[in-house]
Amino acid sequence: MTFKRFRDRRISEEIRAQCRETKLNRDDFILPLFIVAGSNIKNEISSMPNVFHYSLDRLLPDLQDLVDLGLKSVLLFGVPQTKGVEQSFAEKGLVQQAIAMIKGLLPQLEVITDVCLCSYTADGHCHIGDNDETCEILAQIAVSHAKAGADIVAPSDMMDGRVHYINEALKENNLRNTKILSYAAKYASNYYGPFRDAADCAPQSGDRKSYQMDYANTDEAIAEVNADLEEGADQIMIKPALSYLDIIYRTKEHCLQQNSDIPIVAYNVSGEYKMLLHSVNSGWANEDIIHESLLSIKRAGADRIVSYFTPYLLQEYFKD
Numbered sequence: 001m002t003f004k005r006f007r008d009r010r011i012s013e014e015i016r017a018q019c020r021e022t023k024l025n026r027d028d029f030i031l032p033l034f035i036v037a038g039s040n041i042k043n044e045i046s047s048m049p050n051v052f053h054y055s056l057d058r059l060l061p062d063l064q065d066l067v068d069l070g071l072k073s074v075l076l077f078g079v080p081q082t083k084g085v086e087q088s089f090a091e092k093g094l095v096q097q098a099i100a101m102i103k104g105l106l107p108q109l110e111v112i113t114d115v116c117l118c119s120y121t122a123d124g125h126c127h128i129g130d131n132d133e134t135c136e137i138l139a140q141i142a143v144s145h146a147k148a149g150a151d152i153v154a155p156s157d158m159m160d161g162r163v164h165y166i167n168e169a170l171k172e173n174n175l176r177n178t179k180i181l182s183y184a185a186k187y188a189s190n191y192y193g194p195f196r197d198a199a200d201c202a203p204q205s206g207d208r209k210s211y212q213m214d215y216a217n218t219d220e221a222i223a224e225v226n227a228d229l230e231e232g233a234d235q236i237m238i239k240p241a242l243s244y245l246d247i248i249y250r251t252k253e254h255c256l257q258q259n260s261d262i263p264i265v266a267y268n269v270s271g272e273y274k275m276l277l278h279s280v281n282s283g284w285a286n287e288d289i290i291h292e293s294l295l296s297i298k299r300a301g302a303d304r305i306v307s308y309f310t311p312y313l314l315q316e317y318f319k320d
Helices: 012-021 056-070 086-091 094-105 131-146 162-172 191-196 220-232 244-257 272-281 288-300 310-317
Strands: 029-036 044-047 047-053 073-079 110-115 150-153 177-188 235-239 263-269 303-305
Touching: 029 056, 029 094, 029 310, 044 056, 044 191, 047 056, 047 272, 056 094, 056 310, 073 094, 086 131, 086 220, 086 244, 094 110, 094 131, 110 131, 131 150, 131 162, 131 272, 150 162, 162 220, 177 220, 177 244, 191 272, 220 235, 220 244, 235 244, 244 288, 263 288, 272 288, 288 303, 288 310
Parallel strands: 029 047, 029 073, 029 303, 073 110, 110 150, 150 177, 177 235, 235 263, 263 303
Antiparallel strands: 044 047
């Protein structure tokens, strides 16, 4: 009997590397950053080991070090000291200042900004009550970020029509070069807990199930993606990642069937980060589980990955 010898592809690391179909690269990763007011602040977030709240003066030296290691892109979140929606689109707001400072010192670094209200509202929700009124404010935020120098604005709120509002506002302000990365399929997930601590955005009452997606649904994800593309999104975000690899895969396949090379971004969220880190720190798994898990996101179809593991990968994995 003749049979195929697949083990010949696995006899050494050198051979395995030659046969490897999917590989992680520095360019694949986007680093989330949490910006706070003040000076000389670099405080580790209690629920997220090795992730920090930064004031701008402490952020820039660390960013320079990471850029030297190959960091290509960051995603900025502002965490104000006091609540107030008007701060989200203020010319001298936290994120607006961060964009200008980063672009002034590290112009080659791609700056993506979160466009949402949850860190700025007293109740921790992503809207102010009315869907369309919220979209108008989101458009103001996006324009303020674009004027400060953001390369990409990323609405994460899940309001209906917000990509349309943002797209129109960018065009009206002659800011067409600023791209839109839409959280098209963002699920009402239980994996967001540590992030809500980091961004000070936990809902004070109720939950977000009335506007974030039901995690039982897949067809709806494709409908959301199609709607955001029709409204002018340049890139698509799937969030979370590890428990939603099927959504990443299906979205990628759908876009390919439509002859669209739209970039698919996946968010390796805070709960996923903490579970993997705990597995390593407790001795239940070795560090390669981090690489394996992130590789699965890319293998499913993600073109880029937002991950809190980005510094670790740059320092420990991409050494050459």
